Amino acid sequence: MPINKTTISDVAKHARVSKSTVSQFINERFDYMREETRERIEKAIKELNYQPNNVARSLKLKSTATIGVVVANILHSFSTQVIRAIEDKLNENDFSTIICNADDEPAKEKKYIETLLGRQVDGLIVFPTSGNQGLYKSLEDSNFPIVFVDRYVSDLNVDTVLLDNEKAIHLAVEHLLNNGYKDIAILTTSLENAVVPRLERIQGYRSAMERFELPLREDYIKSLDLSVMKNGISKLFQLEKPPQAIVSGNDLSLMEFLKYVSEHNVKIGADVGLVTIDEIPYAGIHNPPLTTIAQPAFEIGEKAVELLLHKFDSNKHNQPKIYRFDPSIIVRKSSEKAGAKL
Amino acid sequence: MPINKTTISDVAKHARVSKSTVSQFINERFDYMREETRERIEKAIKELNYQPNNVARSLKLKSTATIGVVVANILHSFSTQVIRAIEDKLNENDFSTIICNADDEPAKEKKYIETLLGRQVDGLIVFPTSGNQGLYKSLEDSNFPIVFVDRYVSDLNVDTVLLDNEKAIHLAVEHLLNNGYKDIAILTTSLENAVVPRLERIQGYRSAMERFELPLREDYIKSLDLSVMKNGISKLFQLEKPPQAIVSGNDLSLMEFLKYVSEHNVKIGADVGLVTIDEIPYAGIHNPPLTTIAQPAFEIGEKAVELLLHKFDSNKHNQPKIYRFDPSIIVRKSSEKAGAKL
DNA sequence: CTGAAAGCGCTTACAG
DNA sequence: CTGAAAGCGCTTACAG
Structure with a gap:
């Protein structure tokens, strides 16, 4: 009816x-x-x-004016922000958006992409999990309009928009050093699935140690599944020489760290400096406020849409590229030794 | 291609x-x-x-297996949670979801609903703004499958799922009283558009004052636009008899309150008790942790989908009803005088 | 300036 | 057990 x-x-x-x-x-x-x-x-x-009736129209025109967005894990606040930007920008251009959340499961991702193709979306924006090389490849081969966000997929020639992760870590480390913290550890979620940003952030940590002439301590690199992260943090602070500061690789590792800190009465700032990647909504109201490395989520989303829409425009087919965006640091109290006065 | x-x-x-x-x-x-x-x-x-090709299939079958969700304002974390539940549940039933955010603008809401209808969605789940009575009415009249969430629309006979807002405020007030706070104020976003939950929460505040035999002070009722809220909070604390505790009506008013508190070095718990409606993600890691009144977002979303899908099922056409869900309190330190020790 | 006809890619009663 | 035909609601080249 x-x-x-x-x-x-x-x-x-x-x-x-x-x-x-x-x-x-x-x-x-x-x-x-x-x-x-x-x-x-x-x-x-x-x-x-x-x-x-737009369905009839779509059938005739072979275009649905709809873009599918498949996000690896929507729980990252960064993803939410990028998606908002994508939706807004697509809306401006009279495209609808269908969002799907793969929950980090390649099988779900595959199912969603196939469903979206069945629904004849005109293009895809994907935050790829790392488990569907074959599918990505066939999309590329068939020349289907697609853009990757946040993660690239090796051996593939697809437009990709992501953060300069190495620079992000260097910013964090440099800032902590300038504020008097010397022994700096990095904490991030599991590397099991070879997720690009995590890999690059660990790599960035290594290169930062070299660049700033700090000793590289493998026991300062904690890349753990969420379920065992608190335990890992515990171990970090039980080291003979516990770190003076932490770089948190994303909002999920941050959450675990904050829980640990709260339970163990550690004072962020005074006891341990903290910088976290991603500008989360509560960074400013946390006590103490958190120093963050912000990704330009809005620009990243906008660029992804731009690249995708460009593919619909006539014949101007540029060679696919990887677009790196610069992080910026938002300095608050969590990276200040005298900061946590409240 | x-x-x-x-x-x-x-x-x-x-x-x-x-x-x-x-x-x-x-x-x-x-x-x-x-x-x-x-x-x-x-x-x-x-x-x-x-x-x-699902577009062709849809045209023939006159069904797209797609549900449109129009949310008044996606910035409320409650909305995000309900939407996740809706999507999950719809997915289980092999429906796709298209989410639209009306940004609290009735004009946008109208445009989205019309677009969704043009795309032949099989049904709608709407968090209604309060500005499209005529449109809602015509949807009702044409017997189009629709369910409202979070807010009801008066003079309309449509299935609606929402919180028992009065109970929510009573829970908050009762808890604060039990913890020794006597003068309790309520803070919420503007009533300008007669948004149901806000109205009901203010109403709940009034009835709570009566029920618990407290004097009703109009100057303890702050229902303000976000842009002037901080100023309003300021005034609250400059009263001759400032409140001992605050009930925050939603996450946006909470944010403003937390900013104020942080800027003015007020100690939550010791100086002013706080309970906020909605279980926000950082409630547990805030310092001090925040006592919240949680809405059963998952159940609400699930129920909305259930009601909608039921309409597709043959002839069992129940009389539309309003379904109220019970809030629950999650006690943390912000409502404890000796709580904010950290 | 306007209409008849074909066709987009399916599904489904019906005939055989 | 399988196929021919009609039709879902549009758009568009083409004829007039």
């Missing part, structure tokens, strides 16, 4: 013109339409409360 | 059967199909990497 079963034929009859002419009207091709005809059609549409 | 331009005709030719038979296969109607035919079709589908 749809709200409106009026079709273009009804309107045509009511206005005493042909379907073709009504279609011209709907698509605003008034070039050759008599004023009087136009008015009649307008009136008929109003009277019948007609609304065109 | 879709990934796969193979159609049912191609498969039919390849398998040397008719389109009808392929269609039977796709829809798993094997009743009268010879084993051998089935195998031939299966093979053809694999070889051609055929994927059915």
Whole structure:
């Protein structure tokens, strides 16, 4: 029982013109339409409360004006922010968006991508899990419009938009050093699935140690599954020489760290400096406020849409590239030894 | 350039059967199909990497297996949680979801609903703004499947799922009283658009004052636009008799309150007790941890989907109702005078 | 300036 | 057990 079963034929009859002419009207091709005809059609549409059926239109035009977005894990606040930007930008361009959350499971991701293709989306923006090389490859081969976000997939030639992760870690380490913290550890979620940002952030940590001429201690690199992370943090602080500061690789590792700190009465800032990647919503109101390395989520989302829409534009087919965006640091109290006064 | 331009005709030719038979296969109607035919079709589908075009299917079947969700304001964490539940539940039932955010603007809401109808969604779940009575009414009249969430619309006969807001405030007030706070104020976002939960929460505050035999002070009721809220909070604390505790009506008012508190060095718990409606993600890691009144977001979303899907089921057309869900309190340190020790 | 006709890719009653 | 045909609601080249 749809709200409106009026079709273009009804309107045509009511206005005493042909379907073709009504279609011209709907698509605003008034070039050759008599004023009087136009008015009649307008009136008929109003009277019948007609609304065109977009499914029929899509079938004929072979375009749904819909983009599928498949996000590896929507729990990261960064993902949410990028998605908002993507939606806004797509909306501006009269595209609808269908969001799917793969929950970090390649099988789910695959199912979603196939469903979206079945629904004839015009393009895909994917935060890829790392488990569907074959599918990505076939999308690339068939020249289907696709853009990756947050993670690239090696051996693939697809437009990708992501953070300069190495720079992000260097920013964090440099800032902590400048604030008097020397022994710096990194904490991030599991590397099991070879997720690009995590890998690059660990790599960035290593190169930062070298660049700033600090000893590289493997026991300062904690890349753990969420379920065992608190335990790992515990071990970190039981080391003979516990770290003076922590770089948290993302919001999930941050959450675990904050829980640990709260339970063990550790004072962030005074006892241990903290910088975390990603500007989370509560960074400013946390006590003490958290120094973050912000990703330009809005720009990243916008760029992804831009790259995708570009593919629909005629023949200008650029060579796919990886686009790196610069992080920025938002300095608050958590990285200040005298900061946590509250 | 879709990934796969193979159609049912191609498969039919390849398998040397008719389109009808392929269609039977796709829809798993094997009743009268010879084993051998089935195998031939299966093979053809694999070889051609055929994927059915759902747009064509939808046109024929007059059903898109898609539900539109229009949320008044996605910035409320409660909305996000409910939406996740809705998506999960719909997914289980093989429906896709299209989410739209009305940004509290009735005009946007209207545009989205119309777009969704044009895209032939099978039903709508709406967190209604309060500005489209006419549209809601016409949806109701045309018997289009729709469920409201979080807010009801008066004079309308539509299934609605929402919190027992009065109970929520009573829980908060009672808890604060039990913990020794006497003068309790309520802080919430603007009532300008007559948004149901806010109205009911203010109303709940009034009835709580009566129930617990407390004097009702109008200057303890702060219902303000976000842009002037901090100022309003300031005024609250400059009163001759400032409140000892605050009930925050939602996560946005909470944010403003926490900012104020942080800037003015007020100690939550010791100086002013706090209970906030909605279980926000950082409640547990805030310093001090925040006592919240949780909405059963998951159940609310699930119920909304259930009610909607029920409408597709044959003839069992129940009379539309309002379903109220019970809040629960999650006690943490922000409502404890001796709590904020950290 | 407007209409008749074909076709987008499916599904489904019906005939055989 | 399988196929031919009609039709879902649009759009568009083409004819007039």
